Amino acid sequence: TSAGVIGAPFSRGQPRGGVERAPDLIRAAGLLTRLREQGCAVKDYGNVVFEDLEDDEPPGLVKRVRAVGSATRRLSEAVQAVKRDGHTTVMLGGDHSLAIGSIHGHAAAVGHLSVVWVDAHADINTPLSSYTGNIHGQSMSYLLHELQPKMPALPSFSWIRPCVWARDLVYVGLRDVDPAEHYILKLLGVKVFSMREVDQLGVARVMEETCDYLTARGKKPIHLSYDIDAIDPSVTPATGTPVAGGLSYREGVYIAEHLGQTGLLSAVDLVEVNPLRGQTEEAVQSTVSTAVDLLLACFGRRRGGNHPPEYRLP
Numbered sequence: 639t640s641a642g643v644i645g646a647p648f649s650r651g652q653p654r655g656g657v658e659r660a661p662d663l664i665r666a667a668g669l670l671t672r673l674r675e676q677g678c679a680v681k682d683y684g685n686v687v688f689e690d691l692e693d694d695e696p697p698g699l700v701k702r703v704r705a706v707g708s709a710t711r712r713l714s715e716a717v718q719a720v721k722r723d724g725h726t727t728v729m730l731g732g733d734h735s736l737a738i739g740s741i742h743g744h745a746a747a748v749g750h751l752s753v754v755w756v757d758a759h760a761d762i763n764t765p766l767s768s769y770t771g772n773i774h775g776q777s778m779s780y781l782l783h784e785l786q787p788k789m790p791a792l793p794s795f796s797w798i799r800p801c802v803w804a805r806d807l808v809y810v811g812l813r814d815v816d817p818a819e820h821y822i823l824k825l826l827g828v829k830v831f832s833m834r835e836v837d838q839l840g841v842a843r844v845m846e847e848t849c850d851y852l853t854a855r856g857k858k859p860i861h862l863s864y865d866i867d868a869i870d871p872s873v874t875p876a877t878g879t880p881v882a883g884g885l886s887y888r889e890g891v892y893i894a895e896h897l898g899q900t901g902l903l904s905a906v907d908l909v910e911v912n913p914l915r916g917q918t919e920e921a922v923q924s925t926v927s928t929a930v931d932l933l934l935a936c937f938g939r940r941r942g943g944n945h946p947p948e949y950r951l952p
């Protein structure tokens with residue numbers, strides 16, 4: 639496998655500054671070197687350059703809609719280019735509104751795909767159901783075919799082609815879902831493994847059922863959108879919307895290992911690391927190193943050990 643790394647230093651899908659610093663922090667923590675050491679070819683496409691748009695959209699429901707519309711369009715084009723080069727894309731966020739662009743670009747490149755959304759939150763509010771107006775809590779609504787009748791026309795988002803069917807979406811780790819989101823998930827029959835199911839079934843069974851569900855109608859490329867706040871805040875506190883009762887480090891790594899070994903993993907987002915939300919340097923380091931470890935697990939790192947295929951004892 640080969641990884642094409644794209645940095646997306648963007649924060650306007652939510653109100654807390656700092657998340658735009660994460661791409662370079664994750665690189666500085668050694669992601670690319672560690673990927674290469676475990677035998678993964680890596681190409682770094684650098685950071686997407688985003689327009690600096692002021693919030694001049696009319697105040698109303700959706701916040702910073704022009705900035706997010708512009709940024710996600712640019713990211714969509716960048717992801718498409720990396721997929722055309724034949725890599726599995728690694729999108730380093732930045733906030734989770736970026737997934738609008740990464741999933742859109744991925745679908746433009748590969749067509750029909752599955753989405754595994756690992757997150758404490760469902761991020762599926764429509765602009766009209768959102769109580770915060772923050773687009774990082776709305777990302778999936780712009781992409782799902784079945785929700786389009788309920789979406790207002792937003793000029794900055796007119797470029798988006800819905801590209802995900804509800805039956806091709808699975809959530810893992812939910813524990814802070816808004817009433818409107820819960821209504822949508824039930825209405826659309828979306829497969830959800832909340833933290834209750836993780837407790838009840840265990841992460842191995844959750845991932846087995848996730849993969850069986852997604853491949854039952856034929857294997858499709860998988861887009862893994864990993865929000866670092868899916869992991870328990872005791873492990874990854876440096877994030878914008880922490881919620882107690884999250885995935886352990888081991889469960890988080892297991893999810894990545896399991897999807898990595900399917901051979902279907904075609905794009906990965908790692909979002910919502912925010913160094914300004916860590917109380918101490920150790921808190922930031924723990925969050926960043928966990929993000930790195932999750933990505934290494936996506937690309938074949940095994941806790942039981944790895945060795946290069948060509949290795950021979952001296």
Ligand SMILES: N[C@@H](CC/C=C/[B-](O)(O)O)C(=O)O
Nearest residue numbers: 734759763770772774775879
């Ligand atoms: N449901 C809340 C929280 C959104 C959380 C977004 B996150 O998952 O990307 O952290 C909202 O709509 O604002």
Ligand SMILES: [Mn+2]
Nearest residue numbers: 734757761865
């Ligand atoms: Mn999220």
Ligand SMILES: [Mn+2]
Nearest residue numbers: 758759865867
């Ligand atoms: Mn979240």
